[in-house]
Amino acid sequence: MISGIADRPGTDTLEHVQTAPIQLDTSFETVWDELVYRGSVHVSTDADALRTALGGEPITFYCGFDPTAPSLHLGNLAQLVVMRRLQLAGHHPLGLVGGSTGLIGDPKPTSERQLNARETVAEWVSYLQGQVSRFLATDGDNPMRLVNNLDWTAPLSTVDFLREVGKHFRVGTMLKKDAVAARMDSDEGISYAEFSYQVLQGMDYLELFRTYGCTLQTGGSDQWGNLTAGTELIRKAEGAHVHAIGTPLITEPDGRKFGKSEGNAVWLDANLTTPYAMYQFWLNQDDAIVVQLLKSFTFLPKERIDELEAAVADAPFRREAQKVLAAEVTAYVHGESATQQAMDASAALFGSGDLAALEAGTLQAAISSLELVTATPDAPLLQLLQESGLVDSLSEARRAIAQGGVSVNNVRIDDEAATLEGRLLHGRFAVLRRGKKTLAGVDAG
Template identity: 70%
Template sequence: MTASNERSEILAAQRNDDSFSTLFEELEWRGLVHVSTDAEALSNLLEGESFTYYCGFDPTAPSLHLGNLVQLLLLRRIQLKGHKPLGLVGGSTGLIGDPRPTAERTLNSRETVAEWVGKLQAQVTRFLSTEGENSVRIVNNLDWTAPLSAIDFLREVGKHFRVGTMLKKDAVAARLNSDEGISYTEFSYQILQGFDFLELYRQYDCKLQSGGSDQWGNLTSGTDLIRKVEGVSAHAIGTPLITNSDGTKFGKSEGNAIWLDAEMCSPYAFYQFWLNQADADVIDRLKVFTFMSRAEIEDYARQVEEEPFRRAAQKRLALEVTTLVHGAAATQGAIDASAALFGQGELSGLDAATLAAALSELPTATGAEGSSVAQLLVDTELVKGLGEARRAIAQGGVYVNNAKVEADDAVLAAGDLLHGRYAVLRRGKKTLAGVVAA
């Protein structure tokens, strides 16, 4: 099956849950509405005739991440209701970047931003249907901002914004109170995003914008501008920022975002991220990141309560989201790698890329044919010293590629280096490390 056909099958299988009386009710149950414009009017809009709506994605990196996935799935749920999505990739706003809480962004070159625009456009398209009367349309705000002169922009758009209101926006206020302050460039970002909504309203009769709740000030800059200029009401949905039950930011691993691009976050690492979700968080993740029904999710909630040791909900979550993002084959490869690493499958059956990705998540040491296994145990910090390494081997608790090491003077043989480069060390049942040939 081609990637295109698989993607079509994944999209075709997605459904909204008809156990809810309205889509807005389902969105609230899934925890996707932190703040919105008039809830009753918005619910009626979603239940009415087909209309156009959008979400913007700035090319500040060469890939989207899990926070963006929340928006993509919200767009898809609304598309399944029959409405028409616009995926805006910000070729102009990406040249500036929305204000971060603490410091100015480093501005990327025009060439870099243009390259990233293309990559993000392709990613957005993968999660939304490109078929039918409500197929996704990809737009770039550089198309309508580039032709404007600074004078035209100030006269036609800037005059509708009040500085006092702009200063009250959370992102701006946070920066004003920081040591870094805020430049006029980033201060102006909310005007550009507001102008996007106005332009999309004019071109496509776009009536709704979604985004993270931390973007609420930028979202309402658009609804306010449309009301002032066109005299009509537009809508916005702010999704909650997804956090873990302990309050830490979701989607961060040692300071790095969980990217949707397989080259930036391997399918194996992606799968493991979901598999390791805490019991306290996993049901909320199923609600947000899968199209599973309310009945299915409530059954998994019961299993988490009654049989948490089975981790059934985590396994289903990892399967669903990894398949959604990377496809069935890559997901199966991640599952096979997980099993093989812990002695439940053949490591030799893993392709080099999957094995390399799996080992990148483990402590590793450099080794070669003839390297002492005991020394490699020390080098990978599976043990504290050679004496402990020899005792572990003597007790029968050390494995190379799932084969028990029998002698304390054992060395790596040529055949131990899978794909000529990799070996897996295991101490006991669950403690793993990798060996990579120089």
């Protein structure tokens, strides 16, 4: 059961997706200036040198994504948006999907990762490569190039790895990395495999520097130890100075890692997180962080973001910033057609729009956000109202129907003996409503 959501501004009228073009904000002199404005630089190597490098001739940069799941998530999306901004500025992106580092796993501060089968990791590499390719241009003057670190680690013998790479690392420095230090202080400790992860990531940067002239790596600030492992390795092995940017970790107002609730990530794969669920996720963001989210995850220019920031301050009840954020990011991830379906579903679910016009998948995603009951087509509505929690008793259900306060699929019910027969959408789904604000879903599949 969902209560109170029907009041949300934006769900009472149908709207159309109108998203900003994917481009840089021309009010900034360099892409570095725009990244700083958008809060995308939490820590970096020499800021002045980076500003000069990013404002000059095109450079090659990379960001790595490990296949520890069959999809990327919102944390990865933050990196992909940064990469896209750099690409729009003319720089050359390398999208690294870690076929070898994914076999080991970056150390977590709390416990050892479960190793996945080689076949599983190889399958996930393919999935993630496809996702990375969706967010970065693969044509034009500076197309994104996919690379897989398994290509250069698999042929390397253990002795060669230790002689050519391992000799440049100091154990004392490695022990100071935050995740490693946390694990060393725990009862479980840390395996040599995970301890060596930073060496593998450092080797990636060295390989990309030698092969492609890559001079910048981006990643989350929690990866800073791994990022600098690469810059230091290149300095020691090649005598060259290269750069790294650590983006801030975005958190919920209560401090939780952004995009995660009870351990469940918001995925970029529509089969794992539907466009409707993603749209609702952004729509429900807190006023305290919505402006920063607009800066980090959208391509809206500063002028428009300033307008939305004023709207948050002057008329927060309209939730204009959240509506724009939801449309912008959902369209960037899933396209405008899927986003329009999500918006139409939101409007129809809360009484403005035609539920019957929604595609079955979109309708299913929408009612999955409600208290959901299963039933047969001949199930009495009185019983379903009670089972769903919309009423506490059958007598209360009868009173609600008699008072005209019950509807099925936005059609008012007058007969207390009514069933679901002939009312199911797509032969399977129904939305029960009591009053204006309280909803439940029925799945008769």
